Amino acid sequence: MIRTPLRPLARILDARQKGENPDAIERENKRIRHEQMRDQSRLRAEGRLLVLGVFFFCAFAVIGARMGLLATTDPVEPRAHAPGAVISASRADIVDRNGNILATNFETHALYAQPRNMVDPEAAAEKLVAVFPDLKKERLIKDFTGKRKFLWIKKKISPEQMQAVHEIGDPGLLFAPRDMRLYPNGTMAAHVLGGASYGKEGVHAAEVIGVAGAEKYFDDYLRDPANGNKPLQLSLDLTVQAAAERVLYGGMKLMNAKGATSVLMDVKTGEVISVVSLPTFDPNNRPRPLTEGDASDTPLFNRSVQGVYELGSTFKIFAAVQAIDLGLVNARTVIDTKGPFKVGGFKIGEFRGKNYGPLSVSDIIVKSSNRGTGRMALQIGAKRQQAFLKSLGFFEATPFEIVEASGGKPLLPKRWTDLSTVTISYGHGLSSSPMHLAAGYAAIANGGFQVKPTLMKQTGPQLGPRVMSARAAADGRRMLRKVVSEGTASFGEVPGYFVGGKTGTADKPKRRGGYYKDKVIATFASMFPAHDPKYVLIVTLDEPVETSGDKPRRTAGWTAVPVAAEMIRRIAPLLGLRPAVEPDKEPVVTLISSN
Template sequence: MIRTPLRPLARILDARRKGENPDAIERENLRLRHEAMRDRARVRAESRLVMLSVMFFCAFAVVGVRMGVLAATEPAEPRAQAPGAAIVSGRADIVDRKGRILATNMETHSLYAHPQQMIEPARAVDELMKIFPDLDRERLTRDFTGKRKFVWVRKTLSPEQKQAVHDIGEPGLLFGPRDMRLYPNGRLASHILGGTRFGQEGVHSAEVLGSAGLERFLDTELRDPARQGRPVELSLDLTVQAAVERVLAGGMMLMNAKGAAAVLMDVDTGEVVSIASLPDFDPNSRPLPPTQGSAADSPLFNRAVQGVYELGSTFKIFAAAQAIDLGLVHPQTVIDTSPPMKVGGFRIGEFRNKNYGLQTVEEIIVNSSNRGTARLALSIGAKRQQEFLKSLGFFEPTPLEIVEAKGGAPLLPKDWTELSSVTISYGHGLSSSPLHLAAGYAAIANGGYAVKPTLLKQTGPRLGPRVMSSGAAEAAQVMLRKVVTEGTASFGEVPGYHVAGKTGTADKPKERGGGYYTDKVIATFASFFPATDPKYVLILSLDEPVETTGPVPRRTAGWTAVPVAAEMIARVAPLLGLRPDHRAKTGLVLASD
């Protein structure tokens, strides 16, 4: 028996009063409820279908667009980089003080391969080995015949190499445009420019980053889009740089030296007009750092900036200038340089055991007397000597705009004793770079002001604080002029130009075991010209020179560094716009320190 659901009493009574059939009314209500439920279910189903249709359409659209992109473009090599990072390939040119290009960008091509698109991979390997003999055949074969989808073959190509690869006719070998850094002057100023490398790179562009020298020091500035193509102007003069390097290379060969360095600097602005270090390298194909031997023997080593040496008697003029500045002596003050002389238990000797006896301060510098300079140092005192040398820049790395400059920090004594003060006065016990020495001599040449060397073109003088009186500087200038006309640097006189300077010959310290070599020296000539109105300072240093034209080998700076410096001044002075003075005296006397 099926029970009929009970109807509400009120509804039954109301239907009977109106004469209606309660069952018919109930059936109609049930039908309407069912239709409403079906309508709601249909709406829900239609909404779901619309949503699914939209999702399928979007998915197919994304897949279709991606397939179109892949079909129209070449895939880039996978690389780790932040999402959204862009490859910035532009880099500003570097020019000399006259606007001549030292470093620029050149459009080239890279070579890469899609092994899965290659028809004859074995033949491609054979042909590529003919064009690029330095490639690894086994690795190339493995890459071309394996499962790799992308292979870098060469990051840069010459036009001839690109044409040769094109002639292979292999569809799986492809080219990508990119910029590369070009140094049109080859080895010229290589230690200053440094070099570049590729950073982020793809098949259509590559980021060029500085790897050494000025390229690395000014990397952010060179890559700054805000420069809008403006080049970085250096203080270097391309023509002068070429002359300096040519003479330096010839002098290094003539004097049988293992290395050489030269610094030519404006005494008022600190602008480095030329700086050279030999041996050098070509920044277009920068060699790798050495894995064995001494780093100082590498062509990458900048002897003018990184090389710190005991620079010998070139330091003596600082003791004389300071003593005069302090009022302790004047150029004609007589000092007894006779032996014996002991300081801290050590005997102070002279070159070749000479005995100069009574000498004026001027004669002490002209004859390069160790004992005379030592007595000046003792009168000055260690503390005042430290303060003076610090004011000249001998306590810190030179603030030059190359990354290697910070590695050229002077080597100072741990304890600045009375003996240290004496030995430093004649160039032993303190090691510094030729660039430090250039700044020190510039202070004498410009009348007593400190200067900071710079590689960037300046618009006017950049004199720092006064470090000595003008009278002391002028007295030092006169003494250095007499070193050339009467003393140890007589080979330094240049017809038509007045030269002033001081020689320095320092025994090289042994790398192991302590002590000094008896047959290996650093020979240096520190000079400025014209002596009557100093404009430029020139420091020239030779590593282990030997002059062999005489009956016995000669290693002193007077015989080695000085003649090379004189030839250099004769070459560059006209290029610097200096007019010759034919009243200049020619030195006739040669002496050695």
């Protein structure tokens, strides 16, 4: 601001000339200056008051909003805790192909104790034992009266148990919130889901991690918050799975088998619609793994992917379709199956010493001739046989999306000799899982394309490279149909569904070498409907014995085949397949007379 002089010289000189008093000019200028200073002070004070008013308004608004928020929330007792790593407790659901829940989260609590805050440790221990009978009173008293500052009592408790502990009323007994993994269908699809447990644990949260099956294979996806808890959708159909488990369990008991497994696969997508392994378990209460003995003796053992067996005569169709594909034979080519037939100094015989003589390729499959299949295999040769079986996936573990599948790698011969070529052609000398067999049969069923087993729902066909000609695959399907309509799998006929398949009965190997004389692995590998297959079904029974006759019968035709037929009868309608009704023959009209 420019200050104006109180006695400006020009005005003073002018006033003196006019005879006016110069002091009046000074007084007037002082008055004007004082008024300007007063106005500036007033404006400054008003500005300060405005800023102070805005500050108090904002402060009261924040306080009011906070009080309103507190008034609308549930009261929670604050607890101090040390800073640490954040535990992510959320985990996405697992659903079947139709959106039905297979695995989800359930809010529960864990019980822990702070002994230093306990009023009456001995009385609390006695009352806790009444609520949880599996706890030991002496052990609790020792923990409560010792030097421990913190201890877990129960990792999961029910609401009723929580209320009972509340009623004990000891301030040293506290609850920790938990997300428990819940499998609402119990044992259903247990080997696929696997199970979950707790990882990092804290008082305020616990990390749920997968320990087996799909829960472990997809653990990163299920725990990733970036997925927005979007459920993991599998290819399984819960309704079909339930029917398959019920039928297979009944069949296993009826056939006095030690264990059983089944695989139902879509032949064009590789989707596994149902997979069963028995005996099973409840993933809500997963048993402990065996530390010694045979792994297959525990219900945790997944026979569909971990069970690596010699699958017997089910392999014969592979030799037949490859020989046809290479142009070495056709379905009508006659091959002499008479003995003797020796390879590498070993005699190749038939089941129960039969001697069929000359048979067509089709009849070799229908009658399940070892010699006929072996002679075709020798024409194919070891290298071409290896390449073909490798293209079908028999050299590596299946890519099925559960962690156990990686351990089911086929057992191959160390040296692939002519003898190996012959024995492998009829299912001995190479051990693989039922899941491998399902993928191999799917290639025949879908017209000759490789498919890979998958647990994920697909949006359309997922055909891989061609592994055989469409003509060879079609011939293979016709031969498999004849096995059911005319051959060893006659019990597999299901009216209206035109089942095709092949039986396989292999002596069960001993752990230290050699084979049991009275224990077998019986398998029926099937597809339906055979003229236009939609699904492949593999049923394998471990040590079955059918005892309805005078003598015990163990072959697949008497054991695995009836079980598979009943399963197809139950699940085919659930899959949307209508039975085809074969029209009756037109009546023959005989003309007696005409008038």
